[in-house]
Amino acid sequence: MPENKDISVVIPLYNEEESIKELCDWISRVMQAQGFSYEIIIVDDGSTDTSWEIIEQLTEDDGNIRGIKFKRNYGKSAALDTGFKQSLGEVVITMDADLQDSPDEIPELYHLVKNQGFDLVSGWKKKRYDPLSKKIPSRFFNAVTRMITGIKIHDFNCGLKAYKNYLVKSIEVYGEMHRYIPAIAKWNGFTKITEKAVQHQARKYGQTKFGLERYIFGFLDLLSITFVSKFKKRPMHFFGSMGTLSFLLGLFITAWLIGEKVYYNLYLHQSARGVTEQPLFFLAIVALIVGVQLFLAGFLAEMISISNDKKGDYLIEDKIGFD
Incomplete structure (x- = not known):
């Protein structure tokens, strides 16, 4: 049986050949100074530089370091999810490479996490060494996320976080969902979430691998997980409600047009435009059809588990240091 650890440090990595050894040495010094039992799980997300060769050497030199290499680049969420599944530490800490x-x-x-009982502690880069082109979109992104999720933390996108092991084993992270792990955790019942102001350092090597497009994709992912978290187990509540409203609107318009036609002909003895000659009639038909389709979509979705569609199996090329 693998031996449990105090701490698992999960590091997703993509083309960070200059920094990975320095980071691992730094982590090891901290762990040994504190007397922690630990493991460092490095997930190489399809790097094209010499990162994997360096990881191989590190695992030979230090038995606490373990490596996983993806066949291609799947993204940070895939790397974190894979690292979470392999972690043995009571507390799992993630950080960038x-x-x-x-x-x-x-x-x-x-x-x-261990002594104060929090499920998740998110780092807050209170003083950031980033250009304004990253700071301003980040603040807006975090404000919108706080409003939608109701989680009062300042920096959802900070890579430095700590989790209970049970939490990371209970959730799935896919797509670009790593930014919203606090929200995913909350919606899975892990409500003891806090933040801690952490030191942020200027990038020492290379350039960032993320552009402004991450905020666009991030917003779409936020809408996605918000919908899935609320309606994954009861899609009929969403589609059925929308379909019923649309159907009733179409039915009301149709009844109104027919009633108006009858009233003019029978009571006022006046000729009125034909029901099919009015633009509202076609709006009513569209509303009726859309209503029926939404209702059927909700009914079918109620019988289909969508979780398997979101769960990815990532092609791992190599693993080192695992039993």
Whole structure:
């Protein structure tokens, strides 16, 4: 049986050959100084540089380091999800591989989860060493996310977070959902969520792998997980409600037009435009058809589990240090 650890550090990585050894050495110094039993799980997300060769050497030199290599680039969420599944630590800590997250924060993050009982502690880069082109969109993105999710933390996108092991084993992270792990955790019943101001460091090597498009994709993913979290188990509540409203609107318009025609002919003895000659009639037909289709969509979705459609199996090329 694999031996449980105090801490698992999960590091998703893509083309970070300059920083990975320095980061692992730094983490090891902190762990040994605190007397933690630990493991470092590095998930190479299809790097095209020499990152994997460096990881192989690190696993030979240090038995606490384990490596996973994807056949191609799947994204940060896939790397985190795979690392979570392999983690043995009571507390799981994630951090980026670019040295902008400080391992010196690990002991306090561990204490908040282990001793104070939080399910999740999110880092807050209160003082950021990023250009305004990243700071302004990030603040707007975080404000919108706080409003939609109701989680009062400042920095959803911070890579430095700490979790209970049970939490990371209970959730799935796919697509670009790594930004919304606090929201996914909350909607799965893990409500003890807090944040901690953490040290943010200027990037030492290379360039960021993310552009402004991540905010566009991130917003779409936020809508997606909001919908899935609320209606995954009861899609009929959404589609059925919308379909019923649309059908009733179409039915009301149709009844109104027919009633108006009868009233003019029978009571006022006046000729009125034909029902099919009025634009409202066609709007009513569209509303009726859409209503029926939405209702049927909800009925079918109620019988189909969509979770398997979202769960990805990632093609792993190599693994080192795993039993």
